[in-house]
Amino acid sequence: MAEQRYLIFISYRGSDQNWATEFVYARMTEAFGADTVFKAGNALRAGESYPPVLRRQAVACPVMLVCIGPGWLDAGTPDAGRRLDSPDDWVRLEITLSLHAGNHVVPLLIGNHDEVRIPTKDQIPEDLRDLIDRQAHRLTPGAGLDVTVPMLVERLVELVPELGERRTGAAARRDATTPTPAPAPAPAPAPAPGNATPVSLSSALDAAGRPDLW
16 A cells, blocks of 8 residues: 655654644644644554654655754753754654755744744754754744744745645535535515506606706
């Protein structure tokens, strides 16, 4: 069976702003369909070997959304150190593969400006430093999401025109399942004029007073 062809890969760290990852996934699937968005926790089947799938999809998806919350950079343990510094860290591997494949890698900053900023080059491993040069998109919790999420959707469509086709298809499927409203009832016929005497246009104008122009 051929592997599903996704267009958007969501890279995330489970311990960092997990609500935001689920929110991003929900809004992206709403915009483009579940068959377009790859998120490991949703796409992988139970018992499936995940390393080869993650590697293939990180390379194949033309867009990667890197969810960066307050705990993304320094996640780890006092004994083992930062996860990001480990060559075996899957978040690091996913991003590196996508960057090397020439994909559109978009840092998604989850939080206010005083909570989350794009890391500096000396804060991350060398193989991730190209990430710093990519234009980020910020998602601020609260009412601002009503503006920043639709804006993100539009920017992704500009980056990958095929996303626009998927978006149209998803909308068409939703329209097809929406019941067609019943036609409005025909207006009731006008009441009969009775015995009223018709009035000619000429006599009506005479009664009103013809303009001098006539």
